[in-house]
Amino acid sequence: MLEIDNLRKRYGDKVALDGVSFAVRPGEMFGFVGANGAGKTTTMRIIMGVLEADSGEVRHEGRPVTYEDRRAYGYMPEERGLYQKMKVAEQVEYFGRLHGLTPAAARRTTAELLERLGLVERRGDAVEALSLGNQQRVQLAVALVHDPGVLILDEPFSGLDPLAVDALAEALKDRAASGVPVIFSSHQLELVERLCDSVGIISAGRMVACGSVAELRAGEGRGLLKVVVRGAAPGWAEGLPGEITVDGDRQVLLSADGDDQTILRRAVQAGHVEHFGRQEPTLVEIFREAVA
Ligand SMILES: Nc1ncnc2c1ncn2[C@@H]1O[C@H](COP(=O)(O)OP(=O)(O)OP(=O)(O)O)[C@@H](O)[C@H]1O
Numbered sequence: 532m533l534e535i536d537n538l539r540k541r542y543g544d545k546v547a548l549d550g551v552s553f554a555v556r557p558g559e560m561f562g563f564v565g566a567n568g569a570g571k572t573t574t575m576r577i578i579m580g581v582l583e584a585d586s587g588e589v590r591h592e593g594r595p596v597t598y599e600d601r602r603a604y605g606y607m608p609e610e611r612g613l614y615q616k617m618k619v620a621e622q623v624e625y626f627g628r629l630h631g632l633t634p635a636a637a638r639r640t641t642a643e644l645l646e647r648l649g650l651v652e653r654r655g656d657a658v659e660a661l662s663l664g665n666q667q668r669v670q671l672a673v674a675l676v677h678d679p680g681v682l683i684l685d686e687p688f689s690g691l692d693p694l695a696v697d698a699l700a701e702a703l704k705d706r707a708a709s710g711v712p713v714i715f716s717s718h719q720l721e722l723v724e725r726l727c728d729s730v731g732i733i734s735a736g737r738m739v740a741c742g743s744v745a746e747l748r749a750g751e752g753r754g755l756l757k758v759v760v761r762g763a764a765p766g767w768a769e770g771l772p773g774e775i776t777v778d779g780d781r782q783v784l785l786s787a788d789g790d791d792q793t794i795l796r797r798a799v800q801a802g803h804v805e806h807f808g809r810q811e812p813t814l815v816e817i818f819r820e821a822v823a
Pocket residue numbers: 542545546547565566567568569570571572573574
């Protein structure tokens with residue numbers, strides 16, 4: 532388990548982290564979300580030891596993490612960090628060697644990763660000649676080449692097309708499935724909702740919500756009741772709590788606090804009920820509520 536315990540960090544007068552804590556289990560994919568400037572990059576830099584916290588601790592498997600531990604982590608920094616003139620395959624191999632792989636192992640792993648990430652045809656190109664999406668794939672290959680025990684990725688999906696998102700997502704899911712804790716930050720909340728076992732929402736340096744999407748949903752209450760009735764006379768829902776919208780011959784009632792059975796009876800009497808059910812809040816709605 533990777534534990535982030537009560538991290539505090541100031542830049543001069545600016546409080547960037549104000550007691551951030553969370554934990555990520557082996558094999559868990561943790562989505563780290565928050566508005567611009569909320570403190571995600573600062574937290575990840577502290578986990579990686581690129582930046583020192585004013586106080587608090589990062590532990591892995593019960594012990595404070597050391598420089599040696601971190602050498603075995605995979606990291607995709609916000610500022611990226613590739614050699615622009617170096618060729619793709621050479622670059623991934625080079626980072627593999629820096630992490631202590633033998634030349635043969637670095638070559639083999641590089642070939643596997645380039646295949647996996649759809650980069651085989653670009654293996655001989657200089658990084659500077661690649662599109663942003665392909666550069667990001669190379670960056671991920673570099674983060675994965677030494678088979679890291681922990682993966683920390685700062686906005687790995689930003690600027691990627693849907694196919695590149697899928698390729699990266701599959702590679703991360705694979706790593707998580709092999710028992711590695713994976714933390715990534717993102718502003719793409721639908722993606723986080725789809726991929727992550729748990730989510731942390733940070734706002735102004737504080738963790739304001741943390742847990743599985745199902746747990747975060749449960750904290751939001753029952754969700755809105757949505758009823759779609761076709762062919763009902765106008766005014767059928769008079770007196771019922773909620774808002775009606777008209778869509779052709781359909782009327783849609785969204786109700787936050789009406790009694791389900793009463794509303795259902797009224798809807799059945801009024802017309803043909805096409806849909807009746809509670810809408811679960813999306814992560815976008817949970818996020819808006821949490822940072823409000
Ligand atoms: N080197 C620095 N010097 C001064 N202030 C900084 C520095 N780095 C970050 N900050 C401030 O600390 C706060 C947290 O920044 P951080 O980069 O961690 O946020 P973030 O959640 O990663 O944002 P984004 O989504 O925009 O990348 C912000 O107010 C930022 O302006």
